[in-house]
Amino acid sequence: MDSVLVDKIRTQGMNPDLVAQQIDNFINGFPYLKILGPATPAHGIKVLDQSELLQFIQAYKVQAFKKEIVKFVPASGAASRMFKDLFAFLDGDGDLEKSGFTKKFIQNIQKFAFYEDLDNTLKAQGTSMEACLSNADYKKIVAALLQDDGLGYGSLPKGLLRFHRYPSENRTPAHEHLVEGIQYAAGRGEQVQIHFTVSPEHEMKFKAEIAQVLPKLIEETGLSFEITYSQQKKSTDTIAVTMENTPFEEEDGSLLFRPAGHGALLENLNDIDSDLIFIKNIDNVVPDHLKEPTKEYKMALAGYLLDAQNQIFEALRALDQEISHESVGLATEVYNTVLGGKVPATESSQSLIELARYLKDKLNRPIRVCGMVKNTGEPGGGPFWIEESDGSQSLQILETAQIDLNDPNSKAHMMASTHFNPVDLVCGTRDYHGKSFDLLAFRDMQTGFITEKSKSGRDLKALELPGLWNGAMAGWNTLFVEVPLITFNPVKTVNDLLRDEHQ
Template identity: 40%
Template sequence: MNLTQSDIEQIEAHGLSVDDVQTQFMNFITGFPFVQLSEAATIDNGILKLNEKESEEAIQYFQNNKDKHSILKFVPSSGAATRMFKDLFEFSALYMGLQYTLKEFPEAKKTIDNLNKFAFFDELKQRFEAHSVSIDEYLERGDYTTIINYILTEIGLNYGKLPKALILFHKYPEDKERKCRHAIEEHFVEAANYCKEENKDVNIHFTISIEHKEEFERVLKEIQPYYEKLFDVKYNISFSFQKQITDTIALTQDNALAYDKDGKIIFRPSGHGALIENLNDIKGDIIFIKNIDNVAHDRFKNSTYKYKNLIAGILLQTQEKVFSSLKALEKGKLNSQELVDIIELTNKLGIGLSKEETSGNKSENILKQVFNKLNRPIRVCAMVK
């Protein structure tokens, strides 16, 4: 790939090197190799299945020990709502205004037909009324294009440009102050129920797009005092932005570098995997990770709380065993039972040494490998059948 001096300056200003971009280019051209999987994870081979007694013990263990730890909720929140409304975008771009063409947009029509069930409906009505018109009139005459424009563009809700975090997700008509909640509010509610520290602090970190920072801060100023009073907690909210150095170039169909209308290189943000950099920058003994739109209505939250407490309990139980094993390995001169326990633990965690790693190796080298495998962050996640 041939780069101009202007290209190189733009690349370096973005925090990338020419070598980084050349590597990205070659990955696009040659493709990425498939991951070589050794076998499927199954119960007792990578997946832990708990009975009711074990589940209750893990939950209780977290409850009994969480005050010894700093807790934080990490919420990737930069995702735009574009995919949520992709059917409306398609309708808006292609609809010709003829009744018989509606059957070509069944999902968009379904959305309009059920509009009053959405949490944002009342606010949408208010946007129409602000222009001295009624949404009911447009619904009656089937003016779907105008209604969708009010949903997606700045004339109305502007949901086509907002991040999912700031979209009204759920209705709570019984709540006098917050009859509808944004996605971000549901994380405030969740965090107060399983991330509260002994001093009543609740720590939440959101990764956001820099262009949405002001809007996030506006919504936070509106909602934070309400939920602090409701749950008798103090929220410590922090933000970070996905790092530019994780962005990738884009190519045209001819495998040439893509530029925007101003002649600037198009850089695209990577997926959520790139947020490992942001995660590495924050501090917390226990970090709950949950995407911004993975939230449930209050009537379904009890099961969420149960399993969050459960996986945190498994984390702390596992951590205790790992720390004990690491101390024994550092001490040296393991007795036979300690060695058996450590080997069983590594096997249970799916990080046991292979025959290739042990064959012909000295015992001290084997123990060093075991130590390195155990001396790492611990991640626990749920498995859905």
């Protein structure tokens, strides 16, 4: 890398060594992972029966009040993709018959939780919902919803849109996450801690929404709340390159750096010091009458994690106390039975001290329990067994881009997969001494993604860091538990709010 380029990189506040590695990734691409098979209920996905469900719920309840608990909610970015079809309608001729999506939206307009706000906005503009419907002025309705001189939903984040209607209020996802957090995320000191990752331009609006709804929740529950925010760090942006893999320069000569996907949020997660961290996407919330299954399974996942973590910690402490056939045997059993690990032959033939060192490295890692739902065709990462470079096996959440579909075995494994990840995670990020792990040390930087984009009419390649629950957690100890499909209710388009689960 020449000195002029290095100076440019430094001038823009970025690390030349990291940029050099990123350019190398563009040139060489990323290797596919070696899949041993899909994780299934018979092999790698735990299916809880009713007695086990109650057992782990109770285990969590007993231990939760002693723990620091945080609910981590990625909430960055505008909701513009939710309204892609409505934007297209707005740019068109306004013929409702040409847009089935918009027709469904208009015909069910009164069912949306933002209906009253939208009607009031139209009235402030000198008309009304009734008048617009009577005059078939559908563009006026859509414009009042999306544009900044109306409700501005086209540029707001999902967390601040009205999702659910109640007799006395209409809630946003941010509000619903607070209510949901009350049900399972109250930890030490009866405090509910919720952390939102937000875009800089939206943080003040988030704070205003929380300030409006929090006093009532405190009064109703008697709990205390700590609501915190962070933004995706600029230092995690990755360089963009031309189709020839040279740095993409803007018209003013500066280099183009782009946000590196949700994997960049590993830095934000790493800043949280807590015993347990629940992770759930901002748009996966339901009204109160459907919250019970979510509450039960969130608590059960956490109880399952604490049970596994207690066994792992016991084995690690035994190794600290004495390296013996008994302590190594216990560590091996925990690694095999609790984590589904497999000690390779090259390691099992080593000395007792070397085997103990190997097992300690495998056990002393962050741990996560991931809810998995049966695959009904929704997009999302799948659960697989993979072979590690040292010959061991581990559970991973893989995206399609990480699978070599030209390899018949890998493709067959993908086709045999029965479940996918709805971003329903509980994480333990402290070690057996109570010290927080450096999560960046457990990321597999060879699991990034390369995509093609354009800027100012020019094609470019963009680089995403390893996904937050994919390669960013590749070095974690992972457990999978089946959760009911009713706990997964994402909102990808505005018309998803018409589904029964959101009414």
